[in-house]
Amino acid sequence: MAAKNRKMKMMTLDQMKDQDLGKVGTPERDTYEFDLRMEILGDTIKSVRKERNLTQEELGKLIGVQKSQISKLERNTKNVTVETILKVFQALEANVRFRVEMNDVEFEVA
Amino acid sequence: MAAKNRKMKMMTLDQMKDQDLGKVGTPERDTYEFDLRMEILGDTIKSVRKERNLTQEELGKLIGVQKSQISKLERNTKNVTVETILKVFQALEANVRFRVEMNDVEFEVA
DNA sequence: AACAAAGTTGATTTATATGGAAACTTTTGA
């Protein structure tokens, strides 16, 4: 997957990603970054659920959905809506913070 | 809207919300909190766009949508998907951070 | 091994987010 040039001593993760996945802004790279974030989101749901010692079925019951739906949110993670995210983490009694940074300015979309 | 009891000297915003909108967890209160967050999200898009000195039409062009769609995202804000949020703020060259807090543990869904 | 509990997957339905087109309203600047 990586290391094309034998003379190269070090390579940052970002350099590797630039090379193997294309620069930021290209469709492939954007897709990769998006998929990664969605995967992390799914993993986070799972981690927090485990922390609360809940099964998918139990979490589902709290929200009012089947366990299969929870499974999909944890694994199958494509795109999700903000509402779904908030619903899940509220049931898990976790706080969701949402922040937009632009240059020096920060917007807290708490 | 508020101040039912004349003897009451002080009331926190949370107490007021509890009284006027119902406790956290009730459907009305959840709806209110959700609507508020979505409104803030819309306002944030608008603020950042203004900061960048872009019209809705120009921002739309960057993303590949009509100005009416930007208007809807800024005002009409109901629910949105994560993909849409990322797309918009990426076009605005703003960073979106997304964090889940549970007790002392923090999950960065960067 | 073998049974139950937990989790996953696929097919399908329903609800709704995304988006365009066009007419409309508001804002702004000459």
Next chain:
DNA sequence: TCAAAAGTTTCCATATAAATCAACTTTGTT
């Protein structure tokens, strides 16, 4: 003041997220 630019709204189509159900696989536990 009025014309153009910017923003809004309505009606509509399409794509897809949310959800169920049922069958399946995986993971413990005794």
